[in-house]
Amino acid sequence: MERALRVIRILAVASFRRGLRGRLGLLALAGVLGMFMLGTVFSRFDKNLGLELRLVLETGLAASALLVLGTALLLSSRGFGHGEDTRFAQVLVALPVSRRALFLGHFGGLVLTLATYSAGTGLALAATVWWRFGIWRNELLVHFGTLFVEAVLLAAVVSLVARWGSAVVAFFTGLAVALIAHAEAVVAHLGESGTSAALDFLIRMVLKLLPDLAGLDVRASAVRGVAVKWAALAPALAHAALYLIAVLWIATALFERQEI
């Protein structure tokens, strides 16, 4: 156990370094900063303080979500042991360490990268709002916390799909999962609107298979300054934790049996 934890820690740090040093991450970061600036510039044309603030927050939050979720999709869709990683993974698997630890170490690096992006963009946006309007919004930090959880869930699902498919298949499957999982309320509403029993069953199955990202979405609260209801958020976080454990368990079990 001690050895496995050591392997996870060492690999997570290596994978984290890679995540931070990738050109894609730097470009995305530059894109987000650009959107922050754009929001700030546009807000100068509006003399109403409430609308100015909303403009900055809306553009900033949208850009951050694009960066964090996009990074989760791109990094996890490459799949450990596939593509350019194949030889590196072969060398690791030939070591006297468990494959489960290797997979979790690689995933740990991804989580650290997403945490850095979430915290970095969150603090940057909070600082922009503080500098521009002199307001500190705690809801912003809650938003970036839940965005991080969303990204980790998405990365786990895409990592699982990447066990079978190519990077492109995993990426677009992940994108579809993110879109549907964000709109679960709409999907659930379809099931309640007098559809056939078969369609109703199918919809319920889809709802069970997908992570409930809609429950973690507190963007509206962050923009409007409404206090986040923990009673609503806590079940969503518990669901996310259980979902994450289940998906990682299946993914590692597959990785243990896979030819590298």
Next chain:
Amino acid sequence: MTLAIETAGLSRYRRGRGPEHVLSEVSLAVPQGACVGLLGANGAGKSTLIKMLLGLAPIGEGTAQLFGRPVPTMASREGVGYLPEHASPLPHLTGREHLELFGQLAGLAGTALDAAVARGLADAGLAPFAGVATGRYSKGMLQKLELARVMLTPSRLLVLDEPMTGLDATGQLDLEERLAGLVREGVTILVTSHALHVLEHLCDHFALLRRGRLVRSGPRREILKSEGFRIALAPGQPLPAELPAGVERSADGRALTCADRAAADAALARVVAAGAAVESFGEVIRGIDQLLREVAD
């Protein structure tokens, strides 16, 4: 003594193609301290065999053991160093970080890790490039880095898939010397290479695969058999009127060949007595290239 590598009836079918084998009933026995050249044409099953031994690919049928421990357990991979063909470290890590990563995974820490990494970089001639990302390394530098990674900590078995790839002539000679030194220290080596001359110098055992089957394996003296003796003469030399029984003259009259040593010695004595200048005299050993051609046929 326990064998370093032992396989019994190791087989694997091609996925989704019925009974077609990738590897068929390979039974191999490699003693500890041997240096084995694994030979075969492309697609003969060399990489599949290596992958199965290292737990990278599942075993279809049969069994395999490394130092008496069943494959693919983690214990079987203790003390095993592996160099895959076309090594590719993570491109965003520097050479030093790459070696540190594997040193840490091997249990090194603190000054022991620093010393091992510094020694590895210096031996590979990569010390000036230690802080450069491996994505900017040339093919030869990557191969040197990977060899440094394999030799960072002591191993009892090294599995090297095309270790000479990307190395210049000096690099190849250096590696050959280092591997020979490791064999003298008792390290078992399983190596595949298209540089046959290197294998011929280095290996004391050979295993030949053909279409997934092990067609020949054993010590060098059994695999590379003697093809008799040969006396080479300078052009225009007088030959003795009579040659011992079993000695044959080549068409151009510049070489004498025979199967056994006594006849060769007798022939040499007569040639010298006849006043002919001898260019060379010695046993003719069948080379690996010749053996590979025979197996392919």
